[in-house]
Amino acid sequence: MAYRFAAITGATSGIGEAFARLLPETTALLLSGRDGAKLAATKAALEARGRRVETLVADLASEAGRQAFIAAAAALPIDLLVNNAGLGHFGRAVDNPAEREREMAEVNVVAVVALTRALLPGMLARAAAQRRRAGLIIVASTAAFQPLPYFATYAATKTFDLHYAEALAGELRKAPVDVLALCPGATATAFFARAAIRGSFGPMAAPERVAREGLAALGRRPVHVVGAANRLGAFLAQRAPRDLVVRAATLLMRRHAR
Numbered sequence: 001m002a003y004r005f006a007a008i009t010g011a012t013s014g015i016g017e018a019f020a021r022l023l024p025e026t027t028a029l030l031l032s033g034r035d036g037a038k039l040a041a042t043k044a045a046l047e048a049r050g051r052r053v054e055t056l057v058a059d060l061a062s063e064a065g066r067q068a069f070i071a072a073a074a075a076l077p078i079d080l081l082v083n084n085a086g087l088g089h090f091g092r093a094v095d096n097p098a099e100r101e102r103e104m105a106e107v108n109v110v111a112v113v114a115l116t117r118a119l120l121p122g123m124l125a126r127a128a129a130q131r132r133r134a135g136l137i138i139v140a141s142t143a144a145f146q147p148l149p150y151f152a153t154y155a156a157t158k159t160f161d162l163h164y165a166e167a168l169a170g171e172l173r174k175a176p177v178d179v180l181a182l183c184p185g186a187t188a189t190a191f192f193a194r195a196a197i198r199g200s201f202g203p204m205a206a207p208e209r210v211a212r213e214g215l216a217a218l219g220r221r222p223v224h225v226v227g228a229a230n231r232l233g234a235f236l237a238q239r240a241p242r243d244l245v246v247r248a249a250t251l252l253m254r255r256h257a258r
Contacts (some may be wrong), residue, residue: 003027003080003135007073009060009115010085013036015139019082019212020046020053028052030076032069032085034059037123051194060085061103062112070118077126083112083161087196088154090256107147112138112164120177127176134177135218138165142185142230146237146245150253154195162223165187166169169222178219184210185230198256 005028010016012033020029020042029051034040036057043053056072058065073081087107089100098213107221116136123134141155147157165181172179188204210226217224227233237245 003134005030005077006080006082007069007076007078007119008084009069009081009111012042012209014191015184015187015207015210016082016084017042018207019084019137019182019214022208022211022215023080025051028054028076029052030057030073030078032060032072053090059250060115061087061106064196066111066114070115073115073119074122076195079123079126079132080117080137081123082137082139083115084137084139085111086139086141086191087159088151088191088197090151090195092150093152094254096153104153104157108154109160113160116168124172124175124177132176133219136168136177136179137214137218138181139185139211139214140165140177140181142225142234144147144181144185145184145234146249148253149246149250150256166222169192179222180214180221181229182210182214182217182226183223183234184226185233 006023007030008016008019009032011020011031012035020031029046030037031042031053034057039055039057043055046053054076056069056223058068060066060069085107087104089094089096089104093101120136125132138161140161141158143151143155144158162181162183165179169179182203186202187207187210189207203225213224213226225234
């Protein structure tokens with residue numbers, strides 16, 4: 001937890017905001033999000049506690065937004081990057097707005113790769129020079145462990161995030177950086193309303209719990225699934241026959257499409 005400067009995407013609410021609040025007050029922050037008013041409120045609340053907080057209003061679904069974030073972060077001594085921003089949209093892929101499908105891929109995949117590739121070399125160089133460790137958290141999801149009909153694109157992007165983080169952890173095993181794929185299940189954020197999902201997926205974890213477990217797991221393991229029931233579900237999804245997994249997921253998700 002001795003990070004000096006953390007960059008967090010999707011920090012206006014939910015898990016991203018929870019990361020910002022839970023990091024020690026000695027950790028300066030670069031917070032990014034699409035809602036300028038919420039970002040300003042978060043900044044004010046954190047600065048009232050004596051934090052240094054930089055903010056950037058940016059839409060990571062666009063190349064301009066990604067480059068703006070990279071430029072802002074590159075000018076700072078970032079040693080913790082939290083790729084938290086994410087989008088989802090519920091429904092059949094052929095029925096969902098084409099722009100929404102594209103945005104999911106841009107934010108959940110392209111932005112993660114672009115930001116990580118741009119900032120990681122500098123993070124590694126600073127960590128080596130200072131004999132410290134850097135940190136990289138990629139917020140994936142329990143949706144990453146199986147195909148999800150009616151949430152096809154979202155689940156596929158989160159599978160990418162999971163595999164990308166695991167592969168980076170392998171590549172950088174001897175480098176001064178800890179890499180974590182954080183996989184929460186249903187969490188009490190605005191995500192479900194924004195994704196147009198009807199009904200409930202059962203008990204939801206608090207964003208603070210997700211962020212706290214993520215920070216605790218960083219440096220201890222490359223993948224962390226939040227919650228015992230979610231860990232069991234991920235285990236079974238990876239070991240059951242694929243056709244059975246898809247059929248069961250279809251039945252589950254179809255209930256929310258009605």
